[in-house]
Amino acid sequence: MPPAPRPAFAREFPRAPGLDALVEAFAQGNYARVRAEAPALERASDDDAIKQAARTLVERTRPDPLAVALLALAAMILVVVAAWAITHGPPAHG
Secondary structure, three states, X not given: OXXXXXXXXXXXXXXXXXXXXXXXXXXXXXXXXXXXXXXHHHHHOOOHHHHHHHHHHXXXXXXXXXXXXXXXXXXXXXXXXXXXXXXXXXXXXX
C-alpha cells in the first residue's frame, strides 16, 4: 500500500524516522498508535522541534471540544424527549 499523503500541518515537521512513522500512522488514521508512541518519542528526543511535533500530533488526535459539547447536548435532549414521551404518552389500554 502506498504511503498516505503527509497532512498539511505536518509538512514543516523535521524529518526523523520515529516522527515520520508517527506522521504516517496519523495520516492512515491510526490515532491509537500516535497517542501511544508520541510521548515516548518526545521523552527520547533532544530536538525541541521533534518534541513539539510529537505534541502537535497528539493534540490533533483529541476530539474537537465543540463536537463533544454538541454530542452531550444532543444526548441530553434525547433523554428529556424520551422522559416526556414516557410520562405523557397515551394511556395503556387494558
